[in-house]
Amino acid sequence: ATEALEGFQTRKALQESLFLLKKDVDHYLYRVKHLLDSQDPAIIYVLSTVLEAWIRLLAPFTPHTCEELWATYGGKGYVSQASWPEADEKSEELVQNIIKDINQIKKMVKGDVEKIHVYLAPDWKWDLYEIAEEIGKPDIGQIMGRAIGANIYDDKKEIAAVAKKIGREMTKTKYVGKIDENQIISDALDYIGEETDDEV
Numbered sequence: 618a619t620e621a622l623e624g625f626q627t628r629k630a631l632q633e634s635l636f637l638l639k640k641d642v643d644h645y646l647y648r649v650k651h652l653l654d655s656q657d658p659a660i661i662y663v664l665s666t667v668l669e670a671w672i673r674l675l676a677p678f679t680p681h682t683c684e685e686l687w688a689t690y691g692g693k694g695y696v697s698q699a700s701w702p703e704a705d706e707k708s709e710e711l712v713q714n715i716i717k718d719i720n721q722i723k724k725m726v727k728g729d730v731e732k733i734h735v736y737l738a739p740d741w742k743w744d745l746y747e748i749a750e751e752i753g754k755p756d757i758g759q760i761m762g763r764a765i766g767a768n769i770y771d772d773k774k775e776i777a778a779v780a781k782k783i784g785r786e787m788t789k790t791k792y793v794g795k796i797d798e799n800q801i802i803s804d805a806l807d808y809i810g811e812e813t814d815d816e817v
Contacts, residue, residue, distance in 0.1 A: 670702040755784035
């Protein structure tokens with residue numbers, strides 16, 4: 618929504634703010650369906666945080682209604698003067714992509730799966746992404762030179778292979794910074810197992 622508004626794409630910003638966020642909320646409720654009856658304080662916190670951000674996101678499109686909602690749900694001052702919400706880590710996207718990947722691999726294997734193992738990216742690959750982000754363009758030579766100079770990893774061939782991949786991806790995806798894959802996946806293990814019907 619932020620990128621769309623910055624590019625004066627108000628219709629896209631509204632769609633992102635209203636419909637896609639609603640879809641994300643529905644997905645979250647699906648993820649925690651087994652806890653909804655328990656009045657879990659964590660779920661209440663998440664939903665109230667999302668509601669507060671949602672009101673701020675919709676304020677440019679429905680200002681009067683959002684001012685009323687803001688006042689009703691305890692917002693300070695006017696919503697039109699509140700700070701714009703900032704995007705957080707892409708943790709749920711990581712979890713959903715892992716589930717899709719597992720299910721695709723299971724289709725290719727076409728056999729009984731006893732256990733699923735998820736391997737995390739080593740730290741040096743994150744360091745390589747950081748270097749590529751600092752350089753700002755898909756210049757493989759410059760990325761490799763900086764990586765070797767910083768001594769992020771001993772195997773130069775593997776650095777070259779990953780640098781080429783990063784160079785191709787830079788034009789397609791936006792790097793959001795290092796995320797704690799271990800924590801995100803560990804927190805979602807039960808859910809991933811549920812969605813893939815296997816032990817993970």
